[in-house]
Amino acid sequence: MTQTNSPSQDVQEMVAQSDTGARNPSGIPGRILWFVPLCWSLFQLWYASPLPFIFNFGVLNDTQARAIHLSFAVFLAFTAYPALKDSPRDRIPLIDWAFALVGSFCAAYIYLFYEQLAGRSGAPTLADVVTASAGMLLLLEATRRALGPPLMAVAAVFLLYTFAGPYMPEVIAHKGASLNKAMSHLWLTTEGVFGVALGVSTSFVFLFVLFGAMLERAGAGAYFIKVAFSLLGHMRGGPAKAAVVASGLSGLVSGSSIANVVTTGTFTIPLMKKVGFPASKAGAVEVAASTNGQLTPPIMGAAAFLMVEYVGISYVEVIKAALLPALISYIALIYIVHLEACKAGMQGLPRRNSSTFLQSLLSFTGTILAICVISALVYYGIGWTKEVFGSAATVLVGIALLISYVALVKISAKHAKDGGFEFEEDIQEIPDVGPTVKSGLHFLLPIVVLVWCLTVERFSPGLSAFWATVFMMFILLTQRPLMAYFNQSNDTTEQAKLGVVDLLESLVSGGRNMIGIGVATAAAGTVVGVVTLTGIGLVMTDFVEFISGGSVIMMLVFTAVISLILGMGLPTTANYIVVSTLMAPVIVTLGAQHGLIIPLIAVHLFVFYFGILADDTPPVGLAAFAAAAIAKSDPIRTGLQGFAYDIRTAILPFMFVFNTQLLLMGIDTWWHLGLTVISSIIAMLLFSAATQGWWFTKTKWWEIVALLALTFTFFRPGFWWDMVYPSKEVHPGVELVQIVEDTPVGQPLQLLVAGETLEGKLVSKTVVLPFDDRATTPEERISSMGLMLNNDGEKMIVDMVEFGSPAESAGIDFGWEIESIVIDSERPMKEWVFLPALLLTILLGWNQRRRAQKEQAHA
Secondary structure (H helix, E strand, O other): HHHHHHHHHHHHHHHHHHOOOOOOOOHHHHHHHEEEEEEHHHHHHHHHOHHHHOOOOOOOHHHHHHHHHHHHHHHHHHHHHHHOOOOOOOOOOOOHHHHHHHHHHHHHHHHHOHHHHHHHHOOHHHHHHHHHHHHHHHHHHHHHHOOOEEEEEEEHHHHHHHOOOHOHHHHOOOOOOHHHHHHHHHHHHOOOOHHHHHHHHHHHHHHHHHHHHHHHOOOOOHHHHHHHHHHHHOOOOOOHHHHHHHHHHHOOOOOOOEEEEHHHHHHHHHHHHHOOHHHHHHHHHHHHHHHHOOOOOOOOOHHHHHHHHHHHOOOHHHHHHHHHHHHHHHHHHHHHHHHHHHHOOOOOOEEEOOHHHHHHHHHHHHHHEEEHHHHHHHHHHHHHHHHHHHHHHHHHHHHHHHHHHHHHHHHHHOOOOOOOOOOOOOOOOOOOOOHHHHHHHHHHHHHHHHHHHHOOOOOOOOHHHHHHHHHHHHHHHHHHHHHHHOOOOOOOOHHHHHHHHHHHHHHHHHHHHHHHHHHHHHHHHHHHHHHHHHHHHHHHHHHHHHHHHHHHHHHHHHHHHHHHOOOOOOOOHHHHHHHHHHHHHHHHHHHHHHOOOOOOOHHHHHHHHHHHHHHHHOOOOHHHHHHHHHHHHHHHEEEEEEEEHHHHHHHHHHHHOHHHHHHOOOOOOHHHEEEHHHHHHHHHHHHHHHOOOOOOOOOHHHHHHHHHHHHHHHHHHHHHHHHHHOOEEEEEEEEEEHHHHOOOOOOOOEEEEEEOOOOOEEEEEEEEEEOOOOOOOHHHHHHHHOOEEEEEEEEEEEEEEEOHHHHHHHOOOOOOOEEEEEEEEOOOOOHHHHHHHHHHHHHHHHHHHHHHHEEEEEE
16 A cells, blocks of 8 residues: 555655645744735735725735745755755745745835835945845745756756856857846846736736635646546547546646646556556656646646737637637647557446446437527626626626536536545546536536626736636635535534635635745746847747758757757746747747748747746656656656657647647638648648557558658648749739729739848848728838838939838838838638548548458458
8 A cells, every 4th residue: 555655655745745835834933824825815915906906005016026935945945945956845944934024024125115115216225235135045946946056057047047147158248238237137127037928927927826726725636637528438449538627727727837737647547557558658648648638728837918918919819819720739648548448459438337328328419409598698698697787797797706616516426426526546437427517517617707707808817817716716615515515414504614624725726825835936027128138039049940941940940859849848837038038039030031920929929838848858858757756666767758759749849830720810811711620630630640650550650750741731721832933923012002002902012122220230021000090091001011211213212211110110220221012812722622631531530440450351
């Protein structure tokens, strides 16, 4: 029994070290470590709520809130995380108390002396510089404790670069910065530590982590795993398929791929081994599924909210762009698991009660129809109440939500008697689908509230998370006593007390889960601050251009490798901040110089994907180490196998950079949407078959080549179509006025411009300029772009660029030449390429199927 539990204990220890802090002292220190995160959670709820403005008390601006947020994070980092592996876990040394108090004071310095600092902006005193320097050093140490050496090393290297600029090689040299200037910039302004990243952590991320902690405490995590197993556990390699779905559901609310591995992997990995998966592959499936959870909307490891700030588009647009790649990536992983099971001749786990095909079909159809009807009633019903009842609609909707909750808890109570809040680690048979789904339907309501507030009401992410969290608090307080009441047990009062305990413990858990993220966003803000202070972003562009030799593909490959290296060992949020700050501008700039206009959201998703893939990339893949501990397998082999499964995810960013329809951009009709979704799913399934070396039977080398070619065709049909029908027409710049006049309203212009920068460098790049929809004449349209032009008959020269205009934002300067205008050519749609590709796919599949039948006949 001890041997069975030890891997689980090792993994829980790993999660404690990486997510919540490994210390658990008794006595007064233990109570402080319980009370401080509780206060942090309550502060964040107060800050996110409308209450400060209602009572006109405790109103904080963004900078003050960030300072208090980081103060809590630094204090808990030093008290909850031991300094070294052999440091005491059952007590907090005096030196750590000192570090915690000094560090939290330095973090709160901007809040405590806000008015004085505002009065002497740019002229720091000796006390300011000393406080900032001490705070920076303590932040680095807090980062090392909470997240390990990687992020601390990255931040330290950038800090060193700030001061050592004049002594660097010429390609990355800069004039350097004094201690006063650097510390003032990084600590006393919102350009560095207290910048956008920490602001997103303060405003949005904390509440979503708290929301996830409450869902987990309420039993939603176990419910999601149960549902996944009841639906998929009986199939070939069923536990592995269930692991993929369960990890995807957990990833919806989880901010950590390591925690995701542990939450689901503790149950799924032993079951995968039971049905025949080798230990390393069982761990690898869980790793691949859990890292993909960080790429899945609506949370995306909290990076979705950072993208809103960095890219400058709405939250709904971010979710829309990230949805299809995440969906096809998960479908492909389930298919990979299926192919692995077919290769090994695996079977699923037995069902508790077998049902006929007709019963299963009716049950499935009934469930889907019920969900559709409820969704339609909610969507259109609430819209109707708003029109009729106005402001009273909110109260009516609240009452309807309450009635729905009580009704669903009543249903859940009937089916959750045998452990509604837990999941058995060693199950022998698959639970029935119907009772399992019904045992926790009320857990879907807070997620519905969250998504409704985000996508329909268009509330800010922070306010949406606040209302969803308030509803979760209500669930935690009431679900136990309500279930006891409906089950007619006599311990309703005791269950009500347990509900209060659940609420308090979830608040504490949410606070402790945020320590690493709070510290990480602050440390990553150091990198952002150094980039803005030193201008290394421009240097990085030149460096990547030199290495790639001007090739767009090589530039993307090199950027992907750098993102993988930078992402190793970093948590999701810090990972995205670092790679997007350094690498996203590189892709945009170099792409424009080579005539490739890449939407900014595509660029940010590109670097984010490769940063996340570092979680299972040896030698630092922390998720792979966690999975290997559960599976009792070799961590390096598990990580390599996990990365092999994740190759399907690695090709997606390259595809959606060149074909933005995969991000649901440029899709106008429903049939076009359906065609895009179906073709991309087919492409990913074919790629999975190619990389696994198995389709209906073992694939031959020429079949692998054919499958890869078909994958490319379905993902990027325009590549072949452009050879037959050029996609663009190029006109000389002097024809600009005529082309602008013929351009439809709402369609921007793509221009090839060239000129000399302030540094004396000759550049040529492609830009996209929109014009005002209200402008009618060509002159008004050109003026609304911010351009004043001079046509000398042979060249179109820029005379002046309006400040703050689209032209200035695109980097155009006076004296530049508009060399040519690029417009879309009229041609048949590129999707016609799918017809021969589909025919070849069917022929290839028929040949494989015929060979598989022959092999079975001879077996």
